[in-house]
Amino acid sequence: MNLIVAADANWAIGKDGDQLCYIRADLKRFQALTKGHGVILGRRTLATFPGGKPLKNRENIILSTQEGFTVEGAVVCASLEAALAAAPPDSFVLGGESVYRQALPYCERAYVTKIHKAFPADRYFPDLDQSPDWEIETQEGPFLEEGLRFTYVTYHRRGGRISKM
Numbered sequence: 001m002n003l004i005v006a007a008d009a010n011w012a013i014g015k016d017g018d019q020l021c022y023i024r025a026d027l028k029r030f031q032a033l034t035k036g037h038g039v040i041l042g043r044r045t046l047a048t049f050p051g052g053k054p055l056k057n058r059e060n061i062i063l064s065t066q067e068g069f070t071v072e073g074a075v076v077c078a079s080l081e082a083a084l085a086a087a088p089p090d091s092f093v094l095g096g097e098s099v100y101r102q103a104l105p106y107c108e109r110a111y112v113t114k115i116h117k118a119f120p121a122d123r124y125f126p127d128l129d130q131s132p133d134w135e136i137e138t139q140e141g142p143f144l145e146e147g148l149r150f151t152y153v154t155y156h157r158r159g160g161r162i163s164k165m
Contacts, residue, residue, distance in 0.1 A: 003093035006113040012121030020119040038091030097123040116149040
C-alpha cells in the first residue's frame, strides 16, 4: 500500500479542515499517481473534495465511525482493518492526520510533496526524515509555482517491515 501527502517545512498538512495550500502541479501529480487505484480516506477528508464526492476513476474507501454514514460511489468502513480488507493492495492512503497515523505501518511507499514554507497548522504528518523505518528513494525538484517552492520526495520503507493485519 502507498500514501500520498503534501506537507510543509514542519510536516504540517492542514488547518481548520482544509489543506494548507493548493499547488496545481501537485494536484496533477496526485491525479496521475492515484487514478485507477483504490484510495483510503477519512470522512472529513472526503468533505474537502469538490462537492464532498468520491474521486472518479478510483475505488473510494471511506473510514467513518459515524452511525449510518453512507456515500454513493464509495465503500464505508468503520475501521482501518475493514478498509484494508476492502482495498486493493496498490491503494493510496489520502488522509487525514489520524488515517495517516493508523495506516502508516501498513504502507511501503510514501509520495510526499514537501512545501518549502511553514504555514499555520493544526494537523501534522509524521516526520519521515527522522524515522528509522523510512528512507528517501527519489527526489524531484525543487519546483516553483506562484511563489511556492516544493519538492517531490518518494520514501520507501526500510527492510520491508510492514505490519500485517
